[in-house]
Amino acid sequence: MKTRDQTSSLFWLLVSILVFAESLRIGVGTVQNPGMGFMTFGASGILGILSLSLFLQACVRKGDLRQKPLLAGTMWRRILFVLLVLTVYARVMPVLGYLITTFVLMTLLFGILEKKRTGFVSLYALAATFFTYVVFSKWLNCQFPQGLFGF
């Protein structure tokens, strides 16, 4: 955990510096009349101090030199693929509509772990898309985007 604490504390230190600077820019105000950056000024200041202290704690701690890298032994490509697919889905859904994009999304997601039986994958994807469409759009009146094709 030593290296991970060092890395994460540096990240939070950077965040605190950015928020601190932005708080100063939007105006901290005075103690008698606090401005809109007052609270974040204080919060980011304390966050910076704590990040620094976590970093120092991690530095003096006896480290585990044989610590595994963060993504070692994990199927990180699968995670990356899911995140990528979902990002594209969020971008495309308002343009192509719920039904088409969700069918494609579900085909890809079901297909991640079931590569052999493509027929089943398509069937599951179709069923999931129509099931959620009927339950949420028709019964519960949630509004889904219709897209270019009107469905």
Place this chain on the structure above:
Amino acid sequence: MDFSAGIIYGFQVTFQPINFLFCGAGVLVGTLVGVLPGIGPAGAMALLLPATFSFSPTSTIILLAGIYYGVQYGGSTTSILVKIPGEASSVMTCIDGHQMARQGRAGPALGIAAWGSFIAGTIANVGLMLVAIPLAHAALRLGPPEYFALMCTGLIIVTYLAQGSVLKAIMMGLVGIILGSVGLDLITGFPRFTFGINELTDGVGIVPLVMGLFGISEILENLEGSLEREIFKPRIKNLWPSLKDWMEAKWAIARGSVIGFLLGILPGGGAVIATFVSYAVEKKISKDPEKFGKGAIEGVAGPESANNAAAGSSLIPLLSLGIPPNPIMAIFFSALIIHGIQPGPLLIRQHPELFWGLVSSLYLGNAFLLILNLPLIGIWIKVLEIPYKILFPMILLFCIIGVYSMNNLSFDLYIMLFFGLVGWLMRKFGYEGAPLILAFVLGPMLENALRQSLLISQGNFLIFFTRPISAVALGFAVLLLLTTLLPNFKKRRQQYDQFHE
């Protein structure tokens, strides 16, 4: 309105067809969520929230409360039968509950869990009625300094009770406060931290944040490794515990109820901590502590009673003070705000139908769970047999629908994905999401109270120490923080972490 009139009125509200239906649907959905790993109670509530926009606030809150209650029940079923805690509040039940199932005593384990939950839930409901109304009256006399101090104390307790490093938990609290300040400033009305993105003017939504940090991150974590699970199928018979079981479990249920009730009220407490404390107490005072971990019925009865009692009592600070004590209550808080109701001391007086309707629905929901759940155990096991490769795309789709339906904005999906990635990394780096969520919700209120206090006192910070309630609350918070520096605390924390792992 006195208690008896309130209860009668409450049941009139609860037995309206729509509320009755929502109560039943809530407990069933909650049980399903409790069985399934991945969505969680906060995620399930967020998912169904957009669907309630066309219904009354009372029906909405009854539905959400049903989900919260149902989750506690559903989690225990899978903990006992297949050693998979659907929710964190059922982790302790796994230890002895599953051992009982392996010894052919799945029936009594499930039975005592259900009855313990029912008894504790009922006790918590009575406590809720008795405590919430006087507390709301007292809260009318509280000003911004007291509110600031109480919220600070709540946040400190959350960080103190966090499972990992206290330092990291405090850091997450501060990140939550910063995130909560994104959007329009409450006093000047100018946008801040929006970086020119129009969608951020209303702030970061709690639904995408919760779905991302809890739902998406858990799915990503599950996708890291093998998705195969071993399902142990025990034979279930004699769901009614024997007289001997009752005799062994009765005091565990009583103690679990009290512990759960008290820890549920406490800011930052909630169902998870209550189960850990209850199990530890039962083991500590047992004449035969060696039997714990080998199928002790007290190890099931105590934690199961505690988590239901905590679920009920955690409504008290929300309904009477307007302060959500844990992330689940933060969703309740947001739901009330979305429906135009300000949680706080005036809620009970201004919306008696909501308060009494909710209290009565808790009684009804408890009864529903007891009557419905034991016969439905077979179905919940079938749900668990669904392969994760089919389950995870569906959970992802539900998260997407829940988030998108809030505002019909794709931008919210980006927020969810971003926080999903952040949440996954937080798990990897040993940071907890709960302090962040609670601070995110409390942040704007905390800021408002701080700025108002400083305006009242003309910039004198001593205002927080010259008023008795705020002085006591802040003093307690400082003491708690100081205890984290004691060597004894550090040793206990290490033991707790090892135990938790």
